[in-house]
Amino acid sequence: MRIMHALVLVGFIVVCFAVAYLGSLANRRSIPTWYAELKRPAWTPPNSVFGPVWTILYLMMAIAAWRCWLVSGFASWLLPFSIQLGLNLAWSWIFFAYQKLGLGLIEIIALWASIFWCLMTFFSIDNVAGILLIPYLLWVTYALSLNAGFWVLNRKLA
Numbered sequence: 001m002r003i004m005h006a007l008v009l010v011g012f013i014v015v016c017f018a019v020a021y022l023g024s025l026a027n028r029r030s031i032p033t034w035y036a037e038l039k040r041p042a043w044t045p046p047n048s049v050f051g052p053v054w055t056i057l058y059l060m061m062a063i064a065a066w067r068c069w070l071v072s073g074f075a076s077w078l079l080p081f082s083i084q085l086g087l088n089l090a091w092s093w094i095f096f097a098y099q100k101l102g103l104g105l106i107e108i109i110a111l112w113a114s115i116f117w118c119l120m121t122f123f124s125i126d127n128v129a130g131i132l133l134i135p136y137l138l139w140v141t142y143a144l145s146l147n148a149g150f151w152v153l154n155r156k157l158a
Contacts, residue, residue, distance in 0.1 A: 008069055012062040019085050020058045023092035030096045041149025057136045061085075064132035068125045077125055080118035087111040101151040108144045115140055 027035075031047065061081075068077045091111055095104035115137045123130030 005066075005070065009062070009066045012065045012069070013059065016058040016062040016065075016085070019089050020054060023089050026092040026095075026097035030099065034099055035096065038150055039153035041146055041153065043149070044146060053139060057139060060132045061136060064122055064126075064129040067129040067132070068122055071126050071129075075125075077118075077121045080114060080121050084111065084114040084118045087114050095147065101147065101154060105144075105147045105151050108140065108147050112137070112140050112144055 065077075065081050068075075068081075087107065087110055091104060091107050094100050094107050115133065119130055119133040119137055122133055
């Protein structure tokens, strides 16, 4: 049984970091060029902050999903989890690869709502799983404010 639990945890980690990797492909070309030239909101952190923060958040997502699986198996919680992962990935491509700041703002609002749905669903299954998603929701709230700031400051480019 322990081997199965460990394998499922590894599976969730692989899925979450696969999403992270696919999202990073959208960033690679645009961060040193297009993104570097944008006017930035005053609260924009250095680029070096994003990688470590997202690494921790993706790991916490994987552990939260695993905890839900431990309690209820693959159940209805998988839908909001999958939707938020898909929207998370889509945002990177919309904002960075396609350089659509306004559409990115709309999409990140949908992402925020899906994370909130996922968090509430996780809380109904396992309190620790729900707690593990709180930093993710807070970070995406911050990212939403950044996206809005970039859009306001760079509307002619969007």
